[in-house]
Structures are given as C-alpha cells and as structure tokens.
Amino acid sequence: MLLEDQRFLSEDIERLESAIADRIGEEPKHIRDRLNRDHQVSGFLTRIQDQSKRLLDIYHDAEGLRTKEVEAISTGDPFEEFYKHLGEIKDFHRRYPNEPVENLERAYKRKAPGEGESATAEVDNMFTGEEAFGKFLDLTTLHEDYLNLAGVKRLSYLQYLDSFDIFTPPQCPIKRPDKTTDHYFAYVGRLVAYLEDFLRRTAPLQDLDKLFSTFDSAFDTAWQSDAVPGWTKDTPGTGIAAPTTEGTGEGIWCPDCLKEFKNDNVYKAHLSGKKHLKAAEARKTNSDTNGSSSTPNPSPVHHLKERAIAEREFRISKLAATLSSERVATRINVERKQGMTERERQMELDALFAETPSDLPAARDSDSDSDTSEKIYNPLKLPLAWDGKPIPYWLYKLHGLGVEFPCEICGNFVYMGRRAFDKHFNEARHIYGLKCLGVTNTGLFREITGIEDALKLWEKIVRDKRVEGGKGDGVVQMEDAEGNVMPEKVYYEYEADQVAVRLQALGWSEYIECQILRALGGARFKILKEVSYKYISFRGAENNNAQEKWENATPRIQKRRESTVMKNALVLLMSELDHHGQLARLTKDPPA
Numbered sequence: 291m292l293l294e295d296q297r298f299l300s301e302d303i304e305r306l307e308s309a310i311a312d313r314i315g316e317e318p319k320h321i322r323d324r325l326n327r328d329h330q331v332s333g334f335l336t337r338i339q340d341q342s343k344r345l346l347d348i349y350h351d352a353e354g355l356r357t358k359e360v361e362a363i364s365t366g367d368p369f370e371e372f373y374k375h376l377g378e379i380k381d382f383h384r385r386y387p388n389e390p391v392e393n394l395e396r397a398y399k400r401k402a403p404g405e406g407e408s409a410t411a412e413v414d415n416m417f418t419g420e421e422a423f424g425k426f427l428d429l430t431t432l433h434e435d436y437l438n439l440a441g442v443k444r445l446s447y448l449q450y451l452d453s454f455d456i457f458t459p460p461q462c463p464i465k466r467p468d469k470t471t472d473h474y475f476a477y478v479g480r481l482v483a484y485l486e487d488f489l490r491r492t493a494p495l496q497d498l499d500k501l502f503s504t505f506d507s508a509f510d511t512a513w514q515s516d517a518v519p520g521w522t523k524d525t526p527g528t529g530i531a532a533p534t535t536e537g538t539g540e541g542i543w544c545p546d547c548l549k550e551f552k553n554d555n556v557y558k559a560h561l562s563g564k565k566h567l568k569a570a571e572a573r574k575t576n577s578d579t580n581g582s583s584s585t586p587n588p589s590p591v592h593h594l595k596e597r598a599i600a601e602r603e604f605r606i607s608k609l610a611a612t613l614s615s616e617r618v619a620t621r622i623n624v625e626r627k628q629g630m631t632e633r634e635r636q637m638e639l640d641a642l643f644a645e646t647p648s649d650l651p652a653a654r655d656s657d658s659d660s661d662t663s664e665k666i667y668n669p670l671k672l673p674l675a676w677d678g679k680p681i682p683y684w685l686y687k688l689h690g691l692g693v694e695f696p697c698e699i700c701g702n703f704v705y706m707g708r709r710a711f712d713k714h715f716n717e718a719r720h721i722y723g724l725k726c727l728g729v730t731n732t733g734l735f736r737e738i739t740g741i742e743d744a745l746k747l748w749e750k751i752v753r754d755k756r757v758e759g760g761k762g763d764g765v766v767q768m769e770d771a772e773g774n775v776m777p778e779k780v781y782y783e784y785e786a787d788q789v790a791v792r793l794q795a796l797g798w799s800e801y802i803e804c805q806i807l808r809a810l811g812g813a814r815f816k817i818l819k820e821v822s823y824k825y826i827s828f829r830g831a832e833n834n835n836a837q838e839k840w841e842n843a844t845p846r847i848q849k850r851r852e853s854t855v856m857k858n859a860l861v862l863l864m865s866e867l868d869h870h871g872q873l874a875r876l877t878k879d880p881p882a
Contacts (some may be wrong), residue, residue: 325423429450485609505605672704
C-alpha cells in the first residue's frame with residue numbers, strides 16, 4: 291500500500307525533526323553528553339535524508355503504482371477495496387504472529403536513565419582513554435610505525451607531534467625514493483585514515499565530505515602546477531644530491547657523505563679524507579649508471595604511486611591544520627602526564643569515564659545513604675587532593691606540610707608548610723591584623739608574627755621618624771653682635787650685606803665689592819680666582835706689570851688643586867686690604 295507508506299514516511303520525518311529540536315535545545319556540560327547528542331542528531335539527519343529519498347520516489351511514481359491505487363479507491367467499490375486490504379493485513383499477522391509494532395512516538399524520544407542502555411552508549415566505545423572523548427589525539431601507534439621506517443631519525447613522542455605533518459627536509463629525513471616503498475605508503479595511509487576518522491567522530495554534524503572534496507581539488511591544482519612540497523620536478527630522483535640536512539639545516543651539507551658540518555674549517559678538512567673521496571667516487575659512478583640505464587620519463591605505474599603518496603601527504607597537512615587546537619592540547623596533555631605517577635594517571639582516567647551526576651539521578655538517590663556512610667581512611671590527616679582523597683605521603687613531606695607556622699597577628703592561625711606561611715604576609719588577614727595594631731607600613735613587618743614584636747618595631751620606626759624630623763635641615767645657629775640668633779647661611783648673607791655697604795662707601799666698583807664681599811663671607815669660594823684677577827687689575831694704577839704677571843701665572847695656577855688656588859686668592863685679598871688699613875674699617879666702622 292503506497293499511500294500507507296507515504297503517510298508513514300511523512301510521520302517519521304516529522305518525528306525526526308521534533309527529536310532533533312528537542313536535543314538541540316539543550317547544551318550538555320560534559321563533553322561525552324555533547325558528543326552523544328551530536329551523534330544522535332547526525333543519525334537522525336541521515337535517516338531524514340533516506341526517508342525523504344523514499345518519499346520522493348513515491349511522489350515521482352515512475353511505475354504508476356500510486357496512481358493505480360488512488361484510482362482503485364476513488365472509482366471502484368470502496369468496501370471491496372477495504373476488505374481486500376484488511377485480508378492482506380490479517381494474512382500478514384497470521385504468518386508473523388509475534389511481529390513487533392514500531393512505535394514512532396517512543397522511537398526517537400530521549401530515554402530515561404532507568405529505561406535501558408546508558409544515554410552515552412553510542413560514544414563510550416568510540417574513543418580511547420588517551421583521546422578523552424575527542425579532546426586529544428592518540429598517535430602512539432603511528433609514532434611506533436614512523437620509528438620503524440627506513441632512514442628516519444629517532445624522535446620522541448612530543449617531537450613527533452610537532453612534525454608528523456611535515457614531509458620536507460630537514461624535519462623529514464626520508465628521501466624521495468624511500469617514500470615509494472610499501473612500508474611508507476601504508477604508514478601515510480594509516481595516518482590519513484586515523485585523522486579522518488577522528489574528525490568524523492569529534493565533529494559529526496560538519497559536512498566533512500565537502501571539506502575532503504576541497505582538499506582533493508586543492509591537491510589536483512597543486513599537482514598540475516608542480517607545487518606539491520617535496521614532489522616537484524626539480525627534486526633529484528636519487529635523493530643523494532639534495533641540498534638539505536638531517537639536523538637544523540643551518541650547517542654545511544656534504545651531499546657525498548650525507549653529513550652536516552657546523553664549522554667551515556672542519557668541512558674543508560673533511561674534503562680530503564678517505565671516506566669523502568670514496569663516497570664521492572661511489573656517488574659519481576652511481577649517477578653515471580643511473581643516467582645511462584634509466585629513461586628520462588618514469589613508468590606510469592611509478593608516477594601514479596608517487597601521486598597517491600603525495601596526495602596522502604597533502605591531505606595529512608590539511609587535516610593537521612584543521613585539528614590544530616586538538617594538536618596543541620595533546621602536546622600540553624602529554625607534558626602534564628609525564629610528571630604524573632601511574633596511579634595518578636589511572637585515577638584521572640577513572641574520573642573521566644565515571645558517570646556524571648546528571649546521568650543517573652535515581653541511582654544517586656538510592657545510594658545516598660551508602661555514600662554518606664562511606665569514610666575516607668586518613669589516619670595521618672593528610673590534605674585532600676582534587677579527587678577528595680588524601681595526597682601521597684611523599685608529597686606531603688616534600689612540601690613540608692607537616693611543619694606548623696603559627697601567627698599571633700592573624701589570631702593565632704596556624705599555617706601548614708613554609709609556602710603557605712610566606713604567602714600569608716600579603717594576604718588580607720595578616721594586613722588587617724597589622725592595621726588593627728596601628729601599623730600602616732606593612733611591608734617592613736615580614737617574618738614578624740608576634741604582636742609584641744610588631745608594636746616594638748612600630749614604636750622604634752615612629753621614634754626614628756620624629757628624631758629625623760627634629761633635626762630639620764641640619765642648620766647651625768649663629769649669633770651676631772646684637773644678640774640675634776639665626777642660621778649660619780643667613781648670618782653670612784647678613785654680614786656680607788653689611789660689608790657691601792661699607793665697600794660702597796669706599797668708592798669701589800659694585801662688581802669688585804660683591805666678589806670681595808662674598809669671598810670674605812665664605813659664601814662662594816669658586817669665584818675667588820676671578821676676584822683676585824679683578825682686584826689686581828683694579829690695583830694696576832700702582833703697578834702696571836701686575837696684570838701681565840697675573841695673566842702669565844694663571845695657567846700654572848690652574849694646574850693646582852682648586853682649594854689651594856682659592857686659599858691663596860683669599861690670603862692675597864686680605865693682605866692687600868690690611869696693607870692699606872682698610873680691613874678693620876670694613877668689619878667695624880659703619881658706612882659714611
């Protein structure tokens with residue numbers, strides 16, 4: 291009955307769409323639940339495509355059966371047609387009495403936890419423990435296959451993760467002739483198959499067929515334009531003369547011996563060695579033999595095999611670029627697991643595959659009494675790890691967690707281990723305790739835990755600040771003839787002003803007055819040389835050669851120490867003033 295099939299297919303498609311809407315509306319937190327949902331939705335979409343194709347074939351009615359069935363119902367006796375179909379149904383159930391009836395209402399409904407198999411049964415067996423439900427790549431088997439290839443350099447697993455998609459020197463030491471072997475062909479085939487399968491398992495809702503077709507078209511374009519890395523026409527077929535190295539690629543490469551030299555002198559000395567000469571001769575003989583015996587164009591079978599290998603290498607590079615985030619996460623996970631013990635790795639794996647709280651709520655309720663009654667055996671009172679269990683005793687001793695460090699400022703709080711004790715000096719609890727004691731500069735109180743010690747130190751700091759504040763600028767007090775007390779600087783400036791008045795009364799020039807005044811007052815000794823020059827020039831009326839003698843003596847005086855020059859200049863000025871009887875008058879007599 292085509293009309294019944296048509297109705298059934300339409301109902302099935304509608305219920306599939308409803309089931310997809312119910313699952314897309316929720317966003318599970320656990321990665322296993324998300325993968326299970328995505329795979330269920332992918333399966334529903336595939337079934338919708340199949341059912342839609344069948345329904346479309348019925349509508350097309352290529353053989354005209356649907357049209358005949360409609361005409362039989364509409365033109366003939368309806369009861370006759372009805373009893374005819376009823377007889378067919380009874381005959382079917384008579385032959386198959388225990389045939390189950392498919393209930394579309396419950397077929398695509400989400401199963402409750404107690405209704406049968408686990409909700410994540412579809413993805414439980416898809417991933418290995420190393421893959422962690424699609425978080426990381428598991429290339430351990432492929433790494434072993436790579437190490438078994440001929441001519442490869444032994445790499446660690448971390449190094450292999452960084453370079454498994456690179457097929458050109460210097461990262462890949464395999465030469466082009468060695469790539470055409472069956473072992474290498476099988477290796478790249480397994481690597482491509484794993485990456486494609488991993489992508490299908492982790493991203494079931496993506497249109498991967500379209501993605502892979504773009505890879506194929508990109509490779510065809512690159513192959514036609516001779517732009518596939520490592521498979522260009524200018525690459526030597528023998529692979530011996532390739533100017534590459536198996537190391538860093540920064541040294542000097544000897545194509546005859548296939549060795550890399552870091553130093554130019556070592557390379558030059560190597561050229562005259564017996565091994566190099568023998569290898570060069572063998573290479574020359576081999577090239578002559580190949581050049582005379584080989585044809586310029588390889589066989590079509592060899593060309594097709596090279597193209598197949600190049601296509602797989604190209605696809606591996608594209609797939610590795612698509613899985614770049616998983617690749618980085620895999621490297622981080624491997625480095626992290628290298629620092630863990632076997633017991634810790636197993637505990638992490640068990641926690642990963644353990645049921646989530648949302649999976650079995652009913653079971654959790656039934657077992658709540660047993661969970662609460664279970665006690666963790668911890669006689670040494672060790673700190674708990676991330677899984678709620680005590681940490682290993684060796685780790686407890688390593689970090690010194692058994693040593694107690696009490697702090698009176700923090701309210702006699704006890705810190706376990708030196709690390710926690712050093713860290714608490716910058717925490718809010720310790721800073722708050724110091725502020726309650728009146729301490730404002732908490733940076734000076736590190737390693738101080740007693741209240742009495744903190745108060746004594748703070749009192750000393752406050753007392754020292756007061757003493758430094760009382761000293762002021764270190765001013766020396768001076769007293770003049772009238773009994774006025776003033777700082778030394780003010781006293782000399784005041785006396786200098788008094789002397790300036792007296793000098794002006796004697797008729798001296800203002801410049802000479804100021805310079806001699808400051809020299810006598812001791813305010814600026816660095817200009818005494820200039821003062822002496824000016825003074826002698828002023829006295830030049832009595833001695834015409836005085837200025838010339840002074841100018842001749844100036845270079846010699848400049849070579850002496852500055853203090854000696856200033857002292858001699860001051861003595862000269864005072865002696866000249868005293869010779870004329872003016873020194874006493876400058877310091878005692880008031881101006882006229």
